[in-house]
Amino acid sequence: MTPSASVLLLTTLTGFGYGLLAWLGVFGAARGLPQQPWFGPLAIGFALAFASAGLLASTLHLGRPERAWRAFSQWRSSWLSREGVAAVLTYLPALAFAAFWWFDGPGAGTTLVAGLAAGAMGMITVACTAMIYASLKPVRHWNNAHTLPDYLLFALYSGALLLMLALALGGGDLKGAALLAAVLGLLGLVAKLAYWRHVDHAAPLATLGSAIGIRGATARPLDKPHFTQNYILREMGFQVARKHATRLRKIVIVCAFLAPTLLALAAAFGLWPAAMAFVAVILAACGLLAERWLFFAQAVHVAALYYGHEV
Amino acid sequence: MTSLPQPAPGATKLGLVIDLDTCVGCHACAVSCKEWNHGGASGPLPDYDSRGANPDGLWFNRIHSYETEGGACGSRTVNFPRSCLHCEEPQCVTVCPTGASYKRAEDGIVLVNPDICIGCKLCSWACPYGAREFDEDESIMKKCTLCVDRIYNETLPEAEREPACVASCPSRARHFGDLGDPNSAVSLLVLARGGVELMPELGYKPTNRYLPPRKAVVPTGPVEKPLRAGTGFSASLLSLVDRVLSR
Amino acid sequence: MAKNINISQPVGDEVAYTTCYMCACRCGIKVHLKDGKLRYIEGNRKHPVNRGVLCAKGSAGIMTATSPSRLRKPLKRTGERGTGTFVEIEWDEAMAIVTDRLAKIRAKDPNRLAFFTGRDQSQALTGYFAQMFGTMNYAAHGGFCSVNMAAAGLYSIGGAFWEFGEPDWEHAKLFLMFGVAEDHDSNPIKLGLGVLKGRGAKFISVNPVRTGYSAIADEHVAITPGTDGLFVMALIHCLLEAGKIDTEFLVRYTNAHHLVIDAPGSADHGLIARNGDGIAWAFDRDTGSLVAADAKGINPALLGACKLPDGRNAQPAFALLAQRYTDPAYAPEAVAGRCGLDARDIRRIAAEIAEVAFNQPVILNQPWTDSAGVRHETMVGRPVAMHAMRGVSAHSNGFHTCRAIHVLQMLIGAIDSPGSWRYKSPYPKPIPPGPAPGGHQRQANGALDFPPLGFPRCPQDLLVGDDGEALRLDRSFSWEAPLGLHGMMHMAIGEAYAAGRERVDTLFLFMANMAWNSAMNPAESSRMLTARDPDGQYRIPFVIVADAFASETVAYADLVLPDATYLERYDCISLLDRPIGSAHGPADAIRVPVIKPDRDVRPFQDVLLDLAGRLKLPNFVDADARPLYKSYPDYMVRHQRKPGVGPLAGFRGADGNAIGKGDPNPDQIASYVGNRAFWRHHLPADQLYFKHGNRGYLEGAKAMGLIDSSDQIVLNLYSEIMQRFRLAAEGHGTHQPPERLRESNRRFMDPLPIWYQPVEEAENDIRAFPLHALTQRPMPMYHSWGSQNQWLRQILPENRLYLHTSLAKRHGLANEDWVNLTSRNGSITCQVRLMDGLAPDTVWTWNAIGKRSGTWALAKDAPESQRGFLLNHVISEYLPPDSSGHRRSNSDPVTGQAAWFDVMVRIEPCRAPPRTSQPQFPALPPPHAPATKARS
Numbered sequence A: 001m002t003p004s005a006s007v008l009l010l011t012t013l014t015g016f017g018y019g020l021l022a023w024l025g026v027f028g029a030a031r032g033l034p035q036q037p038w039f040g041p042l043a044i045g046f047a048l049a050f051a052s053a054g055l056l057a058s059t060l061h062l063g064r065p066e067r068a069w070r071a072f073s074q075w076r077s078s079w080l081s082r083e084g085v086a087a088v089l090t091y092l093p094a095l096a097f098a099a100f101w102w103f104d105g106p107g108a109g110t111t112l113v114a115g116l117a118a119g120a121m122g123m124i125t126v127a128c129t130a131m132i133y134a135s136l137k138p139v140r141h142w143n144n145a146h147t148l149p150d151y152l153l154f155a156l157y158s159g160a161l162l163l164m165l166a167l168a169l170g171g172g173d174l175k176g177a178a179l180l181a182a183v184l185g186l187l188g189l190v191a192k193l194a195y196w197r198h199v200d201h202a203a204p205l206a207t208l209g210s211a212i213g214i215r216g217a218t219a220r221p222l223d224k225p226h227f228t229q230n231y232i233l234r235e236m237g238f239q240v241a242r243k244h245a246t247r248l249r250k251i252v253i254v255c256a257f258l259a260p261t262l263l264a265l266a267a268a269f270g271l272w273p274a275a276m277a278f279v280a281v282i283l284a285a286c287g288l289l290a291e292r293w294l295f296f297a298q299a300v301h302v303a304a305l306y307y308g309h310e311v
Numbered sequence B: 001m002t003s004l005p006q007p008a009p010g011a012t013k014l015g016l017v018i019d020l021d022t023c024v025g026c027h028a029c030a031v032s033c034k035e036w037n038h039g040g041a042s043g044p045l046p047d048y049d050s051r052g053a054n055p056d057g058l059w060f061n062r063i064h065s066y067e068t069e070g071g072a073c074g075s076r077t078v079n080f081p082r083s084c085l086h087c088e089e090p091q092c093v094t095v096c097p098t099g100a101s102y103k104r105a106e107d108g109i110v111l112v113n114p115d116i117c118i119g120c121k122l123c124s125w126a127c128p129y130g131a132r133e134f135d136e137d138e139s140i141m142k143k144c145t146l147c148v149d150r151i152y153n154e155t156l157p158e159a160e161r162e163p164a165c166v167a168s169c170p171s172r173a174r175h176f177g178d179l180g181d182p183n184s185a186v187s188l189l190v191l192a193r194g195g196v197e198l199m200p201e202l203g204y205k206p207t208n209r210y211l212p213p214r215k216a217v218v219p220t221g222p223v224e225k226p227l228r229a230g231t232g233f234s235a236s237l238l239s240l241v242d243r244v245l246s247r
Numbered sequence C: 001m002a003k004n005i006n007i008s009q010p011v012g013d014e015v016a017y018t019t020c021y022m023c024a025c026r027c028g029i030k031v032h033l034k035d036g037k038l039r040y041i042e043g044n045r046k047h048p049v050n051r052g053v054l055c056a057k058g059s060a061g062i063m064t065a066t067s068p069s070r071l072r073k074p075l076k077r078t079g080e081r082g083t084g085t086f087v088e089i090e091w092d093e094a095m096a097i098v099t100d101r102l103a104k105i106r107a108k109d110p111n112r113l114a115f116f117t118g119r120d121q122s123q124a125l126t127g128y129f130a131q132m133f134g135t136m137n138y139a140a141h142g143g144f145c146s147v148n149m150a151a152a153g154l155y156s157i158g159g160a161f162w163e164f165g166e167p168d169w170e171h172a173k174l175f176l177m178f179g180v181a182e183d184h185d186s187n188p189i190k191l192g193l194g195v196l197k198g199r200g201a202k203f204i205s206v207n208p209v210r211t212g213y214s215a216i217a218d219e220h221v222a223i224t225p226g227t228d229g230l231f232v233m234a235l236i237h238c239l240l241e242a243g244k245i246d247t248e249f250l251v252r253y254t255n256a257h258h259l260v261i262d263a264p265g266s267a268d269h270g271l272i273a274r275n276g277d278g279i280a281w282a283f284d285r286d287t288g289s290l291v292a293a294d295a296k297g298i299n300p301a302l303l304g305a306c307k308l309p310d311g312r313n314a315q316p317a318f319a320l321l322a323q324r325y326t327d328p329a330y331a332p333e334a335v336a337g338r339c340g341l342d343a344r345d346i347r348r349i350a351a352e353i354a355e356v357a358f359n360q361p362v363i364l365n366q367p368w369t370d371s372a373g374v375r376h377e378t379m380v381g382r383p384v385a386m387h388a389m390r391g392v393s394a395h396s397n398g399f400h401t402c403r404a405i406h407v408l409q410m411l412i413g414a415i416d417s418p419g420s421w422r423y424k425s426p427y428p429k430p431i432p433p434g435p436a437p438g439g440h441q442r443q444a445n446g447a448l449d450f451p452p453l454g455f456p457r458c459p460q461d462l463l464v465g466d467d468g469e470a471l472r473l474d475r476s477f478s479w480e481a482p483l484g485l486h487g488m489m490h491m492a493i494g495e496a497y498a499a500g501r502e503r504v505d506t507l508f509l510f511m512a513n514m515a516w517n518s519a520m521n522p523a524e525s526s527r528m529l530t531a532r533d534p535d536g537q538y539r540i541p542f543v544i545v546a547d548a549f550a551s552e553t554v555a556y557a558d559l560v561l562p563d564a565t566y567l568e569r570y571d572c573i574s575l576l577d578r579p580i581g582s583a584h585g586p587a588d589a590i591r592v593p594v595i596k597p598d599r600d601v602r603p604f605q606d607v608l609l610d611l612a613g614r615l616k617l618p619n620f621v622d623a624d625a626r627p628l629y630k631s632y633p634d635y636m637v638r639h640q641r642k643p644g645v646g647p648l649a650g651f652r653g654a655d656g657n658a659i660g661k662g663d664p665n666p667d668q669i670a671s672y673v674g675n676r677a678f679w680r681h682h683l684p685a686d687q688l689y690f691k692h693g694n695r696g697y698l699e700g701a702k703a704m705g706l707i708d709s710s711d712q713i714v715l716n717l718y719s720e721i722m723q724r725f726r727l728a729a730e731g732h733g734t735h736q737p738p739e740r741l742r743e744s745n746r747r748f749m750d751p752l753p754i755w756y757q758p759v760e761e762a763e764n765d766i767r768a769f770p771l772h773a774l775t776q777r778p779m780p781m782y783h784s785w786g787s788q789n790q791w792l793r794q795i796l797p798e799n800r801l802y803l804h805t806s807l808a809k810r811h812g813l814a815n816e817d818w819v820n821l822t823s824r825n826g827s828i829t830c831q832v833r834l835m836d837g838l839a840p841d842t843v844w845t846w847n848a849i850g851k852r853s854g855t856w857a858l859a860k861d862a863p864e865s866q867r868g869f870l871l872n873h874v875i876s877e878y879l880p881p882d883s884s885g886h887r888r889s890n891s892d893p894v895t896g897q898a899a900w901f902d903v904m905v906r907i908e909p910c911r912a913p914p915r916t917s918q919p920q921f922p923a924l925p926p927p928h929a930p931a932t933k934a935r936s
């Protein structure tokens, strides 16, 4: 599948944002956050800024963004619609969380409940996003048991990194967040490796013989319908060179997971925590963008069979 | 509404039956489809860079060709027209966030409402058959309409109320009808010829069917051995022309 | 529900019926207009040709009607010829230039006008114009197309494959198709194949390439190019061996029992022995005596020998045939290797033919009466149908190969019988069907004695000088191509160049892209078109091109006459020309304008009639030298070729009820329009088969003016006409070939089919050039002019060279790799694609996809010119010089048919892949200026 910038931004930025929101809720409930009145609203704003940037980016992907509002209507069947609804709904507890923090105080029951609710809604939004891909039957790289947990895990991981940075900047104690991030980073790495193992070995969805209805035969394309490009090839015929993909996978392993984990550990043990957190977030952001790029670019659509691609 | 209509048993399921045994790969159906729909309800079907280096455009029907090995017909070239199969359980409909993509309850035709499509392209990702194409000019999704603006068109004579691709197909490899009715001509054809679904493993339950190529044979006795070299006229030839002939 | 789609919208506000001309197949179309603009074109369901279906090109017609590549105004050359620099001029000026030029030519020597017409269906008009103008240098496209099929058929069975016949799709049980990718009967063949396969009949395609029709064949016979003749003769061998011959058919309908004089060395050796009335002799076995071959109730011998009244020996023609093909040299085992086939397959196919022909006859309960007056209660058919086209014809042994197929058909009784190949009306015609070619004499009014294209029956009919060399520019009807029935357009430019200004003043090209895809070597043709003599004058003084689009050839014109496109003009699809009749009866059609030209163009036929009037050509002006016809539709209605016979056969006579023959009917066009632009006549059921010997049919056809005599048309299993030419080559008679051509005429003018290795191939070093190179017609493109259509060009904007996977492997080639393809004539560089369904020693590509940069109103970097290519660059219209220094044309030695498919090549992977295909030519500017100003 052709990786489009807007979708890459959407999925990574909302991961950071909603991940942070989730941890703010949890850490808030566990009283693990600085208790200054400005910290909550600022951190929540920070989280919503990430998520909103991602959501905004995603509307750029629409052919008719002015009609985007229509996307809320089909929540009964469409994960994309559900994502939209969930994203909008998330603003309510999130804004309430900030407001209660400011007015009722960080420790108030209302704040606590709103925080947990906002976190949960954020993760539901992430889950909806994941399900958009996980539910697409024609793409076996997405339509598998890894996609949903991976999205959630990566969101929590990137959220933890962000929380670590927020705590460093907000003068809080980042040790817990940093250790959490390191653990999630390692888990993320394992999950990603497992995912790659899966997609590299899973059976193709269909054969060209079955795609053209000639049972029991092997088929080879002779001529394409049209000689030059077309929508299907542009959108679904994207192919990454194996060499390129291997290199990118290494970058993902190091940048997205290993390096930020090490940096988080360093921060946890007090080694320039703010700087470490900052670099960890930047590295992870780059690494996760690469991870997402691969998630799209390496995904093959079964329709590409018709053009002789392997699926 | 992108939830799928409840399939009632015996409900009308309009679709195409395409005969791979006689499809010569002439592209007639593809171009007539383009022509009809270009000026029809889904039109225009844009062309991009139409006189330039990368001619490209929007088509609802495209004709591939393959070489196959094995299978019932052995080594063979297969021409293969590909368009929307009007699936019974099409994810292209259920993923649509706006309700623009829908399946008609009354006949099973899958359509896009151009007035509310937001151009998110998700439906095209959800179609395993590559049947949907994006209109880069209008920024909305388009697809085969099963010529809904022909088959019900009361301004057309009865006989012409069939899809453009079916009407034009010079080898008459395309058939249109109700595949929900087991006694319809198309259903009987599918039955007689062992028509197949494409990629049934994906679970979309396509309505359209493809009739596999077949191989006619002329049975002959064992082929006679060659005569020895140099024997000249064979006895059979001599006896044959010995027969009394009459003008 | 359709909340958004109006499902009952009227298609348009106006409907018109006319005839498609996105190709030469002539399908009927129903055109919908909305606000005066084209909305939709569909097939005319009532039309006899396409019965409602429409091909890809036909549907794309609405994009041709608005194509930017259409010419807009007459053009006069301003810069160097070939650079495409023109100034737009008014029609008055253009007509004055042509009239002036042609008048001078006609006054001096009309033959100095060389008039060549390509893709049109107006040969009845253009040929007539040439005849009245008085030039013999006229040819139509058949010479580079398929005259082999026409000649072999017309001289054997009085009809032909190509578009003169069709398989009996409803009854055939076995169908053999030789070398067809698309053909002119584009939609009818597809319709037919659908019906045939639907009935479970077996379809065998003999073709080196397995695409298109061959893809749906039940059996694909991947023959080595140029060897079909051997294959067919091996089939004949097997059938003779097994005695599976329809002897009844032979003696009733062919000259199999005619006695052939056996007197080697004498001037009539090999001719048919005739009685005093000119009737052939046969030997009656019942009475043991000579009898008239057409006598009723005889029991004629097919084998053996007998004495003629003059004491000389004679043998039935069939005996000669049987002697030849029972020879072990024609056994499957002897030919299989050469054909690239397995001998067992050849034997099996012969057995299948025999099985279907003799064990599964089609019997129709339809009484009829044959020419001898014998009434038959049923029609018994041999349901083995055959069709062949350019895979046979475009080789230099195509005439004989095609004749071999006809012989095979005759031997099994599969000519116009139920289930076999059938004549399309107005065929069959007598053998040969018409007068000798005009050019021997000129009438007082300057017109030629006969139409320039005719039918030689003996050496005296050839158009040769005292030295035996060609009188015609293109060498047709000379000893290089005695049966060059359609002329040899592929020689036009080369020979005009060679002949120089003394013989050719003006080259007038209509609807042929002769500097490009119909040039056997485009670079050479372009060079010759622009060559100058030492005095600086162009060697070909003046070139007029009448075209509708900005083709490659337009750039080589001094004057361009822009034609209207097909939806903008009247045309006449006439029985005098290329018919649309079917086995069910005669039919013809018209084209009527459905839209108005939005440019300053004129239908070419109007222009030609105008020109004929200005030149005061006989039969185009009245006694007072005033033009007879004010427009082409006027001519269509009022012109009479013979009394009562005009361009249109339907709705004749004052009341419009006469068919075929009748007085002109002023309302004829209106009647056609009212009948959806065509006319057809259904033959009665007893006339539908055995037309060559069916009394009812022959009499009816005569009454309709389709033929002049209702005599039986005796099929020529043995060709006496060929033998006449051969005798001349053997030294008999007053008209003999020049020495350099004596041996080849002796060899090739054989009265029975022969096989020889295609001429160019035989003269080729097989080690240097081991591969056959072919082209095929792409179904969605028509020659050079599909590319200007923005829909069609998306399908095939560039082409590849297809190789067999094993060949590719040997050269280490993968899809899209670049190769150099070299023949002894030149080299091209192009990309490859691999396939399995292909004879392993053959490469091929789609025809005419490659375009010259800048033409057809395409961008200079369009794929058509950047990666597309023509195979023509490695072909040549000339063979290498012989010992006398003479260069024969690269054509069939009997008919002059261009031997496109004889070319042999080799391939080499490109070390440094180029960015574009090679050769490339300088980009041409668009011919029509944005303003009416000269640009240079």
Ligand SMILES: Nc1nc2c(c(=O)[nH]1)N[C@H]1C(S)=C(S)[C@@H](COP(=O)(O)OP(=O)(O)OC[C@H]3O[C@@H](n4cnc5c(=O)[nH]c(N)nc54)[C@H](O)[C@@H]3O)O[C@H]1N2
Residues within 6 Å of the ligand: C118, C119, C141, C144, C145, C146, C394, C510, C511, C512, C513, C514, C517, C518, C519, C546, C547, C548, C549, C550, C551, C552, C553, C563, C564, C565, C566, C604, C775, C776, C782, C783, C784, C785, C847, C848, C871, C872, C900
């Ligand atoms: N390599 C190779 N070369 C071949 C062949 C092959 O098989 N292989 N086939 C050969 C054969 S069989 C043929 S018939 C020739 C065909 O070759 P051409 O006779 O050259 O045919 P086209 O390319 O169709 O060119 C016809 C010209 O007619 C013009 N035209 C189109 N419509 C109209 C119209 O309505 N009015 C006028 N006035 N002009 C019009 C087009 O613009 C074009 O310039 O090619 C031959 N060349």
Ligand SMILES: Nc1nc2c(c(=O)[nH]1)N[C@H]1C(S)=C(S)[C@@H](COP(=O)(O)OP(=O)(O)OC[C@H]3O[C@@H](n4cnc5c(=O)[nH]c(N)nc54)[C@H](O)[C@@H]3O)O[C@H]1N2
Residues within 6 Å of the ligand: C023, C024, C145, C146, C178, C179, C180, C181, C182, C183, C184, C185, C186, C206, C207, C208, C209, C223, C224, C225, C226, C227, C228, C388, C389, C390, C391, C392, C395, C774, C775, C776, C777, C778, C779, C780, C781, C782, C783, C844, C901
């Ligand atoms: N769509 C479309 N239709 C057309 C045309 C067009 O340009 N486009 N052109 C029209 C014209 S002018 C013509 S003449 C006709 C020609 O129509 P066809 O006769 O179909 O001509 P080609 O496409 O040249 O196909 C020749 C076939 O012969 C095969 N062949 C080559 N050599 C041999 C051989 O030695 N033996 C055998 N058995 N097969 C061989 C080739 O593989 C190819 O399949 O088509 C007409 N119809």
Ligand code: SF4
Residues within 6 Å of the ligand: B083, B084, B085, B086, B087, B090, B091, B092, B093, B110, B126, B127, B128, B129, B130, B131, B132, B143, B204
């Ligand atoms: S073929 Fe594709 S677009 Fe058509 S209904 Fe099925 S899934 Fe939807």
Ligand code: SF4
Residues within 6 Å of the ligand: B095, B096, B097, B098, B099, B100, B101, B112, B116, B117, B118, B119, B120, B121, B122, B123, B124, B140, B141
């Ligand atoms: S592109 Fe349009 S039809 Fe397709 S899913 Fe999006 S909104 Fe629905």
Ligand code: SF4
Residues within 6 Å of the ligand: B032, B033, B034, B036, B037, B060, B061, B083, B084, B143, B144, B145, B146, B147, B163, B164, B165, B166
């Ligand atoms: S049914 Fe209509 S829209 Fe669909 S492929 Fe055929 S012509 Fe095109």
Ligand code: SF4
Residues within 6 Å of the ligand: B018, B022, B023, B024, B025, B026, B027, B028, B029, B030, B063, B079, B081, B168, B169, B170, B171, B172, B173, B174
């Ligand atoms: S029109 Fe018919 S024969 Fe031609 S490509 Fe389409 S289905 Fe095949």
Ligand code: SF4
Residues within 6 Å of the ligand: C020, C021, C022, C023, C024, C025, C026, C027, C050, C053, C054, C055, C056, C057, C058, C059, C186, C187
């Ligand atoms: S075959 Fe196609 S292009 Fe040719 S006349 Fe028929 S519809 Fe037109």
Ligand SMILES: [Mo]
Residues within 6 Å of the ligand: C141, C144, C145, C146
């Ligand atoms: Mo041709």
